[in-house]
Amino acid sequence: MSFIELTKISNFRWDRVVLAFIATLLLIATLDHNQLLPSLAFAFESMFGILPFILLSIGVAAYTKASNLDSKVNSISSGNPVVSISVAALFGTLSPFCSCGVIPLISGLLRAGVPLAPVMAFWISSPLMDPEMFILTSAVFGIEFTTFKTIAAFLMGLSGGLIAYTMVRAGFFQDIMRPQEQGGCGSSCAPSSQADNRIYWKFWHSADRKQLFKNEAITNSWFLFKWLALAFLFESLMVAYLPVDKVALLFGDDQWWSIPLGALIGIPAYLNGYAAIPTINSLMELGMGAGTGMTFMLAGSVSSIPAAMSVYALVKKPTFFLYLSLGLLGSITAGYAFELWLVS
DSSP: OOHHHHHHHHTOOOOHHHHHHHHHHHHHHHHOGGGHHHHHHHHHHHHHHTHHHHHHHHHHHHHHHHTTTHHHHHHHHTSOHHHHHHHHHHHHHHOOOOTTTTHHHHHHHHHTTOOHHHHHHHHHHTTTOOHHHHHHHHHHHOHHHHHHHHHHHHHHHHHHHHHHHHHHHTTOOSOOBOHHHHHTTGGGGSOGGGTOOOOOTTGGGSHHHHHHHHHHHHHHHHHHHHHHHHHHHHHHHHHHHSOHHHHHTTOOTTOTTHHHHHHHHHHHHOOOGGGHHHHHHHHHHTTOOHHHHHHHHHHHHHHOHHHHHHHHHHBOHHHHHHHHHHHHHHHHHHHHHHHHHHHO
């Protein structure tokens, strides 16, 4: 495949994201040139750290499209709303996708016509817990903290899905995707069930569907790459000039506002990946309350800056703010609930 074909498929252009990335690099080089290489290294290492999850999610999304499986997903998820939302929240809690790696799957589900409610349930619960995270968190924080975090992940997804369902039923959120995401990849963005209801499990036997898989994978890869590169670059500046440990020392276990503040600070100050586990453990040893630590971890997992920027590029503002609000409110509620759990 030539470079020209690749750029046509991925809609590569000098868009605002690319220009913003270049402008940020120039600004860093001008104001603090010593920070340029560390910021680039941070962005590269962060991208590389979550690469397996991103590749897995892109592959699943592309396979769903190429196999025509998306034609069945909508009908399956359109049954009993409570059941579909519960299953989505449970699957999200058990899935291995991080807040950034889940974006291609969310994009594919929404474009396939899956209702917002089960998608939101999966969207919120997925980054919060997975089997490997459960083991590592248990080793550091203990089984009580980890079990509560797992339950919180499921309940946050469940409640988020139910709230989204109620609001959609009331007439809100009828138009979710941004226009460029709806039409940027041509007719392949429309649910394929309109033309063909068959499932092609071995899609590679069809040249057209092999091409569809490639197109879908490239489109999602370019979308994630440009937004995550910019987001991780921004995050590197926050880590450099606003260290998470210094910010978190503002919190105490005897202040009523420490948990809400922990949710607000947890978004930009969150360390991607499993590095958050030893970091938050150290902060709790320095005086951060257990409820604040729970909130800090949950809020950052759901809506870290890289994930939030990708979500903002994917959906329209009302849906973005719903997602962000559900993550914040859910993490705050979980923090207070964990405090009550400990004192009971």
